[in-house]
Amino acid sequence: MWNLWVATSVGCELPLLIVKSPTAVTLIGMNPHMHLRGKAFRYNVRLPNGDIETLLDIPAYDFNWQTQYRLATPLRIPAGAQIQCIAHFDNSEANLNNPDPTTNVRWGDQTWEEMMIGYFDVAVPKRAATTDNTKPSAEVGLRQTFTQLDRNKNGVVESKEVPEKYAARIKVMDSNGDGKLTASELNAYIRRVKLRNR
């Protein structure tokens, strides 16, 4: 979790970039959430070619009017795209909803504390896309996960570095069954999967 900190008597902007979609999805709606110091909220999509398009722009956020924005026409989001959320807060006296412009604000459940959440709903195809153009990103994702899990950077993912949710998948790739995943075992797994999908 990032560190939300809104200093007293000023506004600030917080960007939040959400992980790349591994497969094409359909965006159905968005639901921005802030508390009383929330001022503005924008959702962008960053497409795989780097283009950025605005999905939803709320220039005057009202805490009392929290709603889900449903798209009149659901929007296809291609594999590799990212949803970007940008929130503005106003912790000054100019914000008439501000319960206390003299205090710094942190993340919290109460309305006098703050939140920044960019909820969105997507529909994911029942059979995840297996077309050729998703294969490189699946491979890149596996390699990124391997690098992230290898916390002590010795080029091997040991069992103590593996969170429970990944344990079963790592076991499949650990071909010699010694409880450690090496880079060559990862490469061999990627080759096996590619051959099977051919």
Ligand SMILES: [Ca+2]
């Ligand atoms: Ca390691």
Ligand SMILES: [Ca+2]
């Ligand atoms: Ca091994």
